[in-house]
Amino acid sequence: MSRKINLRDALREAMTEEMRRDESVFLMGEEVAEYNGAYKVSKGMLEEFGAKRVIDTPIAELGFAGIGVGAAMNGLRPIVEFMTWNFAVLAFDQIVNNAAKTLSQSAGQFKCPIVFRGPSGSAGQLAQQHSQTFEAWLANCPGLKVISSVDPRDSKGLLKAAIRDDDPICIMESEVMYALNLDTTQPGKRTYSFGKKTWETEGLPFTDEEILVPIGKAVIRRTGTDVTIVSFNKMMLEAIEAADELAKEGISAEVIDLRTIRPMDHETIINSVKKTNRLIVVDESWPFAGISAEVAYNIQRMAFDYLDAPVIRINAADTSLPYAPTLVEEYLPNPTKIVKAVKEVMYVNS
Amino acid sequence: MAQVVEKQKVTKSKTPAKAKVYSKEMYLEWYRLMLLIRKFEEKALQMYGMQKIRGFCHVYIGQEAIAAGLESALIEGDAIVTAYRQHGIALGRGITPKAAMAELYGKETGIVKGKGGSMHFFDASNKYFGGNGIVGAQIPIGTGIAFAEKYKGTKNLCVTMFGDGASRQGALHESFNMAMTWKLPVLYIVENNGYAMGTSVERTSNVVELYELGESYNMPSEQVDGMRPDAVHEAILRAAKHIRSGEGPYFLEIKTYRYKGHSVSDPAKYRTKEEVKQYQDIDPVKMTEKKLLNDKLATAEEIKTIKEAIIAEIKEAVEFAENSAFPPASDLYEDNYVQKDYPFLK
Numbered sequence: 001m002s003r004k005i006n007l008r009d010a011l012r013e014a015m016t017e018e019m020r021r022d023e024s025v026f027l028m029g030e031e032v033a034e035y036n037g038a039y040k041v042s043k044g045m046l047e048e049f050g051a052k053r054v055i056d057t058p059i060a061e062l063g064f065a066g067i068g069v070g071a072a073m074n075g076l077r078p079i080v081e082f083m084t085w086n087f088a089v090l091a092f093d094q095i096v097n098n099a100a101k102t103l104s105q106s107a108g109q110f111k112c113p114i115v116f117r118g119p120s121g122s123a124g125q126l127a128q129q130h131s132q133t134f135e136a137w138l139a140n141c142p143g144l145k146v147i148s149s150v151d152p153r154d155s156k157g158l159l160k161a162a163i164r165d166d167d168p169i170c171i172m173e174s175e176v177m178y179a180l181n182l183d184t185t186q187p188g189k190r191t192y193s194f195g196k197k198t199w200e201t202e203g204l205p206f207t208d209e210e211i212l213v214p215i216g217k218a219v220i221r222r223t224g225t226d227v228t229i230v231s232f233n234k235m236m237l238e239a240i241e242a243a244d245e246l247a248k249e250g251i252s253a254e255v256i257d258l259r260t261i262r263p264m265d266h267e268t269i270i271n272s273v274k275k276t277n278r279l280i281v282v283d284e285s286w287p288f289a290g291i292s293a294e295v296a297y298n299i300q301r302m303a304f305d306y307l308d309a310p311v312i313r314i315n316a317a318d319t320s321l322p323y324a325p326t327l328v329e330e331y332l333p334n335p336t337k338i339v340k341a342v343k344e345v346m347y348v349n350s
Numbered sequence: 351m352a353q354v355v356e357k358q359k360v361t362k363s364k365t366p367a368k369a370k371v372y373s374k375e376m377y378l379e380w381y382r383l384m385l386l387i388r389k390f391e392e393k394a395l396q397m398y399g400m401q402k403i404r405g406f407c408h409v410y411i412g413q414e415a416i417a418a419g420l421e422s423a424l425i426e427g428d429a430i431v432t433a434y435r436q437h438g439i440a441l442g443r444g445i446t447p448k449a450a451m452a453e454l455y456g457k458e459t460g461i462v463k464g465k466g467g468s469m470h471f472f473d474a475s476n477k478y479f480g481g482n483g484i485v486g487a488q489i490p491i492g493t494g495i496a497f498a499e500k501y502k503g504t505k506n507l508c509v510t511m512f513g514d515g516a517s518r519q520g521a522l523h524e525s526f527n528m529a530m531t532w533k534l535p536v537l538y539i540v541e542n543n544g545y546a547m548g549t550s551v552e553r554t555s556n557v558v559e560l561y562e563l564g565e566s567y568n569m570p571s572e573q574v575d576g577m578r579p580d581a582v583h584e585a586i587l588r589a590a591k592h593i594r595s596g597e598g599p600y601f602l603e604i605k606t607y608r609y610k611g612h613s614v615s616d617p618a619k620y621r622t623k624e625e626v627k628q629y630q631d632i633d634p635v636k637m638t639e640k641k642l643l644n645d646k647l648a649t650a651e652e653i654k655t656i657k658e659a660i661i662a663e664i665k666e667a668v669e670f671a672e673n674s675a676f677p678p679a680s681d682l683y684e685d686n687y688v689q690k691d692y693p694f695l696k
Contacts, residue, residue, distance in 0.1 A: 026501070052501070058531070063490045063524025070494020070508075073479055074429065076501060093521075097484045098491060106472035106480065107462035108685040142686050142694075166688035216693070263693045 002185050002205045008178040010152035010206070011041050011117075014159035015079060017210070019049055022077065025163055028055040028064055029081030029118075038083045039119065039178050065091035065116065069098045072114040077163060082118035085134045085172060091116075092137075099168035100143030113166045117159070120148070121233060121284050122321060123175035125328055131321040133285040135232070138170045139262040139294075145215055146261040148172040148233045151192075152182040153206040154259055157213030165215060174234050182206055192237065199240045218265035220272070224254035227278040227342050230269055230295050232258040235282045235333055242282075242338035253342060261291060269295060270303050277308040278345040282333050287315040309345035314338055372580055374647040379422060380579035381638045382656060384414035387438040388635050389664050390447055394437070394454055394468075397668065398614050403454045406483075407468045410438035412609040415634035416541055417442040419582025420509065423590060427504060431479035431492040432511035434469035435541075435608075439511065443478040445471055447667035457674035464677045465685065479508075485546075486512060486519030489538070493525040496536035496599075507535040507593045515546025517563060518554050526599070530567045533598035537589050538564075540603050541576065547612040548620040564601035576606035577632045 005013075019025045026049075027042060033056040036043040046054040057064040061082065068078040082088040088095070095116060102112040122131040139146040145167055149155045155173070162169040174180075181193045184205035192199040201221045221236060222243050231239040236257045243253040254272050258264065273279050279299055281292040292313035299311060314333040321331050343349070391409040398407050410417070417438040420430075432439050440450060445461050453460030454468055461471050469483040479495055482488035492510025499506045516522065517540050529536050540560050544551055552558050564571030570592060574585040582604060589600035607629035611618040618626075630636075642648040648656075683694055 058524070058527060060524035060528065062521050063493075063528055066487065066490020066521065066525070067494035067497050067528060070431070070479075070491035070496075071498040071501070072494075073491065074495045074498035074508075076498045093484055093487055094490065098482070098487055103688065104685050105462065105466050105470040106474070106685075107465045109462070109472050109474040110479065111688050113688075145687075 001208050003207070004181060004183045004185060005152050005206050006179055006181045007150055007152045007155055007173065008039065008041050010156040011159055011173065012043065012045065014156040014163070015042070016045060016048065018160055018163040019045075019053060024075065025077045025079065026053040026055065027079045027081060028057055028068065030057055030059055030083050032056060032081050037081075039175060041178065042081070061087050061090040062094060065094040066098065068114050068116075069094050069102070069112060072099070072112045072168070073102060073110045077113050079115045079117060079163065082116065084130060084175065085118050085120035086130050086132055088116065088118065088134070095138070095144070095168070095170065096141050100141050104143060111166050112168045114168045115159070115162045115171060116169070117171035118173060119175040119178070120172040121174055122316075122328065122332060125323050125325060127323040128320040133172070133316070134170075135172055135261045136285045136290045139291065143168065144262065145169045146172070147215065147259065148261050149257070149259045150174050150177040150180055150234050150236065151201075151203065151257065151259070152180065153184075153204060153211060154213050154219065157211035158215060158259060161212050161215050169215070172233060177234050199237055201240060213259070216260045216263045216265060218256050218258045218260070218268040220254060220268070221257045222253065222255035224252040224276065226252045226276055227280060227346060228254045228256060228269065228272040228276045229280045229282060229338065229342070230256045230258065231282040232261065232291070233284060235284050238333055238335055239282050239338060242335040242342065245335055245339050246342055251342065251346065251348070264294065264298075266298050266302065269299060273299055273303050274306045277306055279307070279311045280338060280341050280345065281311065281313040282338055283313060283315050284333065285316060287313065287318050290315060309347070312341040312345055314341055370580065370584055372583070376422065377638060377642055377647055378656075380415070380418040381635070381642060382660070383418045383421070383442055384579065384635045384638065385657065386447065386660050386663070387414045387417060387441050389660050390441060390450065390667070391437055393664050393668060394451070395610075395614065397454070403468070404456070405467045406434070407454070407614045408435040408612065409610050409614075410435055410608070412629060412633070413541060413543060413576065413606045414438055415579040416539075416576050416582055416604050416606060419579040420539075420586055423583045423586035424509070425506070427477065427506040429477040429479055429495050429499070429506065429508040430511065431488045431495060431508065432481065433485065433488060433513055433516065434481055434483045435513065436469070436471060436481040440471040440473070440478060440481065443473060444476045445473050445478065447663055448670040451667040452671040452674050455671040455674070456676060457671055458677040458681070459670065459674040463681065486516035486521045488512065489516065489519070489521045489525045493529050493534060493536050496529070496534040497532070499535050505594055507537055507590060509537045509539060511539045511541060513546065514540060514542040514544065514551050514560060515549075515554070516540075517560050518546070522563070526564065526567045526569060526601075529599040530569050533596065535593045536599045537586070537593055538599060538601045540601075541606055542603055543606045543608045545608075545612070545620065548616070548618075550620070559603070561601060561603035569599055569601050571601040571603070574602050574604045576604035577629070577634050577637070579634060579638065
């Protein structure tokens with residue numbers, strides 16, 4: 001049966017289902033147990049699974065990430081929650097030097113099946129240290145897989161797949177989008193809502209059937225013919241909004257949601273560009289050596305002859321993110337910036 | 351539902367001056383292992399000089415009594431994780447001199463197929479979780495290995511070893527804190543050889559008696575003479591008994607000395623010749639050999655036979671390494687992901 005669900009509840013369902021299925025899965029992090037999660041993602045899990053499997057840690061990201069790595073090397077399947085990926089910087093030694101390298105260093109003798117998850121990206125006026133994205137930092141590192149997604153159904157299916165996966169995986173969620181609702185109760189309709197805003201999207205319905213989404217596969221959120229807009233995480237919503245604007249002017253945009261950053265599904269992007277001949281990348285990370293650069297490199301390498309215009313990317317500004325609302329507005333990608341870029345690659349006067 | 355942690359009694363006592371007397375077989379076992387490690391590393395240094403071995407190479411010479419006294423005190427299923435000065439611990443764990451030497455050579459017959467080199471030996475069959483190259487990174491990892499033992503309900507512990515340099519890392523304090531709070535079965539051992547690369551313990555902190563670091567967490571802690579395998583063995587038995595009773599971690603500061611530099615490229619100009627000699631006078635291999643002879647636990651002939659056998663074994667290991675092949679270039683893409691069809695960018 002199709003139903004409504006928000007991202008927060010969908011992620012909890014994923015962890016709960018996998019913990020019921022496999023005794024070796026446990027959740028640890030700051031405030032995950034008695035406080036029910038800083039963002040309530042793990043609400044009620046302590047009650048169901050007990051303190052052995054839902055574990056409050058002290059504020060010691062390096063330490064508890066490393067305990068997770070050791071536990072994973074010794075046969076368990078930890079889910080390590082960071083209150084935000086900004087704090088996970090303290091744990092990068094364990095993620096990059098250890099989780100990612102264990103299989104290679106041991107020549108396959110020790111695997112490290114661990115999930116590091118938490119919110120990333122801007123979330124209102126949180127200023128410089130609490131607004132960063134980490135997809136590019138982590139996806140740069142072989143040995144890791146990186147997922148960044150806010151669609152409630154797909155995020156649930158990806159988290160379940162990640163918990164079952166034998167490789168170390170970093171999952172980027174979104175503080176603000178934990179409240180993003182997905183409604184698939186109306187036949188043929190798939191609607192996101194957040195506050196007063198709604199977005200129509202394509203994809204599979206949220207049902208009571210078990211949801212497993214393959215890691216490494218992008219999805220088309222809006223089918224179109226004139227231009228391809230590649231996006232991920234909450235930038236996917238900005239892209240859909242831009243597509244709605246463009247539709248009013250008779251421009252048909254195809255919106256791709258990468259969902260997985262590493263490995264990247266270049267095939268879906270290439271096939272779309274072969275159809276539209278134009279590509280925009282919307283990426284909340286900084287422009288320098290970011291995910292958008294990776295997408296753009298690959299498309300010029302694999303589909304050069306199909307491009308009718310240079311690729312344009314819309315990133316966060318090449319600056320730290322300050323506090324004032326005007327500066328936040330200026331910093332982030334938005335539908336206006338995307339529409340402008342689309343018109344540029346379509347050689348349409350705006 | 352906050353967990354109430356009972357205040358733990360802290361042991362400040364140092365190892366008794368006179369250790370328990372052990373059997374002839376025990377002393378011979380320690381002697382053999384220490385001599386094997388010594389001869390293996392002397393040969394490794396020689397081969398490094400001939401450029402057969404490359405990369406970083408940190409030898410354990412002088413510290414062998416720890417590897418010996420450690421292994422004899424553990425039980426089946428106990429795990430060990432340590433840092434990059436690890437040849438001795440790995441040989442004690444049961445990695446063969448052949449597999450170890452071939453690894454130093456970077457050959458495909460090495461313990462990790464030539465992928466780790468001197469710093470990264472691993473052996474899953476012996477629960478040897480490596481050789482970690484980041485100072486102190488193995489402290490939380492060892493704590494996590496112990497976490498898994500407790501989670502699975504075993505009686506096993508994880509020996510988590512590190513040097514005096516690593517004891518200044520934040521990772522140690524985060525790990526000590528969580529291990530004590532959760533009563534994890536972890537035995538922390540700091541092999542205090544006096545120097546973090548070229549910086550003496552005295553120059554890195556106001557707290558120079560490293561076992562005292564455990565006290566902040568009410569962790570039972572003691573200082574051990576690391577130049578004697580019997581003293582190490584006894585301290586580890588005592589610590590392991592405490593840990594296996596479910597009372598949580600234990601911390602041993604084992605005082606030792608490395609005769610060589612931090613790595614092969616270090617001339618060790620930060621210490622005096624006299625200081626090195628002082629320790630060489632109480633060298634664990636030499637002293638154990640002397641004890642075997644003085645106490646008539648072994649004859650000169652028996653010692654000679656042991657030495658010859660070890661030298662022959664090391665010679666065979668070198669020949670094995672020499673005659674093995676380097677890994678094929680296609681191996682580069684193996685063991686990066688468990689996923690077999692991972693789409694690497696090429």
